[in-house]
Amino acid sequence: MDEARARDVMTAAGVLSGPARDAHLLALGENAVFAAGDLVVKVGRDAELLDRAQRELDIAAWLAEAGVPAVRAAESKPLLVEGHPVTVWHRLPDSVRPAEPRDLAELLRVVHALPAPSFALPPRELLGGVERWLRLAGDAVDAADATYLRERRDGFAAAAAALSPHLPPGPIHGDALPRNVHVGPDGPVLVDLETFSADLREHDLVVMALSRDRYGLPEAAYRSFVEAYGWDVREWEGCSVLRGARETASCAWVAQHAPSNPKALAEFERRVASLRDGDETVRWYPF
Numbered sequence: 001m002d003e004a005r006a007r008d009v010m011t012a013a014g015v016l017s018g019p020a021r022d023a024h025l026l027a028l029g030e031n032a033v034f035a036a037g038d039l040v041v042k043v044g045r046d047a048e049l050l051d052r053a054q055r056e057l058d059i060a061a062w063l064a065e066a067g068v069p070a071v072r073a074a075e076s077k078p079l080l081v082e083g084h085p086v087t088v089w090h091r092l093p094d095s096v097r098p099a100e101p102r103d104l105a106e107l108l109r110v111v112h113a114l115p116a117p118s119f120a121l122p123p124r125e126l127l128g129g130v131e132r133w134l135r136l137a138g139d140a141v142d143a144a145d146a147t148y149l150r151e152r153r154d155g156f157a158a159a160a161a162a163l164s165p166h167l168p169p170g171p172i173h174g175d176a177l178p179r180n181v182h183v184g185p186d187g188p189v190l191v192d193l194e195t196f197s198a199d200l201r202e203h204d205l206v207v208m209a210l211s212r213d214r215y216g217l218p219e220a221a222y223r224s225f226v227e228a229y230g231w232d233v234r235e236w237e238g239c240s241v242l243r244g245a246r247e248t249a250s251c252a253w254v255a256q257h258a259p260s261n262p263k264a265l266a267e268f269e270r271r272v273a274s275l276r277d278g279d280e281t282v283r284w285y286p287f
Contacts, residue, residue, distance in 0.1 A: 001084070002260065006032030006043040013081045015041055015088050030256075031194075035091055039074055044085035048132065053078040053085040055122075056194040060089075062117040068110055069189040071182075092182050092189065099181035101208060101221050103188040105228035107173075107181060111190070112201050114171045124174050124197035126160075126245050127153045130252040137255035140265060145272045149252050152275065156245040163238040167201040167231075176204040177211065205233035206242040214247070214284040247275060254287050263287075 003025055011020040016036050023034035023041065032043040044053055057078065063070040072090045079086040130153045134146045173180070174195030181188050197203070208225050211217040226232045233239050251271040257264035267287050274282035 001032065001043070001045045003028060003032060006034070006084075009043050009081050009084045009086065010034060010041055013041075013043075013079050013086045015039070015075075015079070015086065038091050040071075040089040040091050042087045042089070043081075044087075045136075047080060047083045047085065050078060050080055050085040052194050053087050056196070057087060058119055059117075059121075059193045059196045062119075063190070063193070066114060068114070069107065069187060070193065071189060071191045092191070093184040093186075095183050096185055097183050099178040099183050099188060101178055101217070101225035102228040103183060104176060104178050104181050104208070105225045107188055107190050108176055108204050109229060111171055111173055112167070112204070116171060116198060121171060121196060121198035124172060124195070124199035124203050126203065126242075126249050127157050130249060133252040133256040137258050137268075140258040141255050141268060145269075146255075148272065148276065149248060149255075152244075152248045153252075156241065156248055159241045160245050163200065163241060165200045165202055165238070166233075166236045169200050170198060172197050172199055172201055172204045174199075174203065176207045200238075200242070202233050202236060202238065202242055205229065205231075206239060206246060209234055209239065210243050210246055210250075213243075213280060214282075215286060216283060247271075250284070251275060257287070 007020045007023070010016065010023065016023065016039065018036060023036040025032065026035055027033040030045050030049065034041045044050070054077070057073045057076055060071065060073040061076065064072055071092060074088040074090050130149060134149065137146070173190060174197045175192060180190060180192045182191050208217065208222060212219065212222040251268065254264050254268045254271065258268055264287060267285055270282065271284055
């Protein structure tokens, strides 16, 4: 799904008062995210994401009831338009500053203190999207690399299932990065709720450890995250397992963009090569 297709779907959905061409594209990944007036519209890549879209809306309502600072839904049900799920959200005020790791840590402490909601949250299927992402990549990526990632996925899935957590399991954000925090005039709020899960709390903490190791997060920024949360996940013996699982998923996620974006293919190949070589010092770049 490219931007033009997403705009066509948004037009067909009829959720905006003005023309879809005037909406501002905020992000293009598994969802195309547009801002228009006081609304944000998310258009999912395919119909397989419909159930997840409904769950994200349910999660938003639950967080609102619990008083957790998070994005709020404008409609309680997703639309399925020409094979694409469409959800509508209230637009947040403009940010007053970039989100920092400590902002994320403080929100995670709030989320990790929540009891389970009245509806079922799924486990964090960190590796669940690998097959779909590789299928979307098709012949754009080397078949041997795809096979390697599938085998790596299976190995880390088994290892993760055998882990003994340090923290009590429960609700987690699932993609805990500063980019999923918006700092407005009233403070930091969580966005992108679609990966909320009930699983090991350590999932949310390993993300920033990997950001330090692979994506160039400065040590001082990582230390501020640890101090705000109150514990360093690297002290846990299972950290390397969840880290390896997330690396596998992150590599496969980039693959879905390879057919239409040469930069994505180059980044995919960089990541796969570093995994094959077992070189944890190779810098990865956000995509």
